[in-house]
Amino acid sequence: MKAEYLLNIRVRDALAKEVFMVPDDTNVEKLNEMMLLKQQEEVLVTGPNQKIVGIITTNDLAKSLARGIDRKTPVKFIMTPDVVFMPPDKLLLEAKSEMRKLGISRAPVLDKDGNLLGLLTAKSICDAFSNRLEKAVEFHELILDNVKTAICILDDRCEILSYNKAFEELFRPSRIIKMTPSNFLPAPLVERIKKGEHPLEDIYFESKDNRKFTLKTCRFNIAGQLSGVILNIEEISNVISLIAELDKVSYKLSFMEKQMSSLKDRECCFGELVSKNPKMMKAIEMARKIAPSQAPLLIKGESGTGKEMLANAVHENSTRKSFPLIKVNCAAIPSNLFENELFGCEEGDFSGSGKYGKTGLLELADKGTIFLDEIDELPAEIQVKLLHFLQDQTFFKAGGSRPIRVNVRVITATNKDLESLVREGSFNEELYRRINVITIEIPPLRERCEDIVELVNNFVHEYGNFYNKKIQHIAPGVLKTFMDYDWPGNVRELKNVIERMVILSNNGEITEDILPRYLRQDYLTTDTTIEINDLNKAADIAEKRVILDTLKKYAYNKTKAARALKISRSTLYNKMKEYNLEK
Incomplete structure (x- = not known):
């Protein structure tokens, strides 16, 4: 609160x-009786x-009576004339000074229309300042008591003048024994305050009962002289305990993260590829590792396993991601047009591409990546020309004599056994060596049934959004059918089935009832006694199936099965007990 609050009265x-008023013809005797009766100090x-x-004041009247004035004398002969009036909007301090200069202790106050508002007296002035001071003190106490920080005010001798409720709650000062700063502050800190060290900022200290606090100090001056110090104290015991707990x-979180990162069966993501299957995870990790390199990549896998998705992910995680990824399905291009499509043709060449020439796919892929799917379908003469390109990144357009140099990474894919094709002589052996610098094989979906639930979730979400359908439930029998089916068409077949069923x-x-007929027949002949209540249980069934297949593979040898599953023997025993797989 500013000083103006006290002065602006x-x-x-x-x-x-x-205010008591009498006519000027009232006699002294009657006035004396009225003033005694009303106990008035003054009358107008x-x-x-x-x-x-x-x-007229009681003092004026007493002096007149003491001089022996006739009691029938009208008051106009003993009154103080030339009354000084005060305006109501005048500052009280100014009015007080003016009255002192004029030697008067009372002044009537009139409004602008001349109506009497009241009487300004020495007593009323003192009362006004006193009331305002009391309010100021109450207001300051209210503020201090509502501040959550403990406040203690010391005088210039380092003795306690005042404190707020927060301080009282923290240190419980005695009502009998006088409290000193030494009761709650360490002795070295008290000495620093006494020496006038200023200011103290965020000083940490501990009390005698081992509580933790921070201290800030602020000196204050009155009339230009040091009058004392304000102490701001905050308890931080809980904060320090919380910090320790957070540490x-x-x-623990750091330790758990390290443990989780070391787990072999963790879910692995790369681009749009997600898997919990060890073989698929190994393929994804290999792709992640080689993505930044410039080496040719050969992706093997059955049709529909996600070879193109893996090529996309490798390109998007390479230094070439800002440049084109050109996708070529070798089986879809007629052999007589392959050279023009892949390498382009010069202007004026009449090989079927027009007289204005054609830019080939390799040239379009400059600084980027070209993905040659079904590389086994590449015509023999194109295989030779591609081999020459891979040797020095240059090629000739059809009908051209000028070598064209580009910077292209080549990713190829096949669902055939290229080694067998090489032995049969239908695939160029040298080209096979060139594209086979790094090979990644994607396992078929039937070998990664633990991924089916996640794939189903993703495809349902994708097509639900696409067709504006909110799918909230998948029948248990549908999920069991999906996990029992061999999926010869792999992920692509599953995706197509999900799209159909969402529609x-x-x-x-x-x-x-909306399963495709071929799946529904399979479903009708499948044991459906196992009840699946939700998608989480579907994942449990997938895990059970993997464990059971592995146990059968190793003739229920727990050590070998646990090693193959990359889990401990104790975990395997717990899982067998959970899924009732004990032989």
């Missing part, structure tokens, strides 16, 4: 409202038209 705020005297013409939790779904449900 107006005359109207300090008026004595009860009015003349004709009720105008104030004078003022422990952080250490045909009703009321946000995917049910057995």
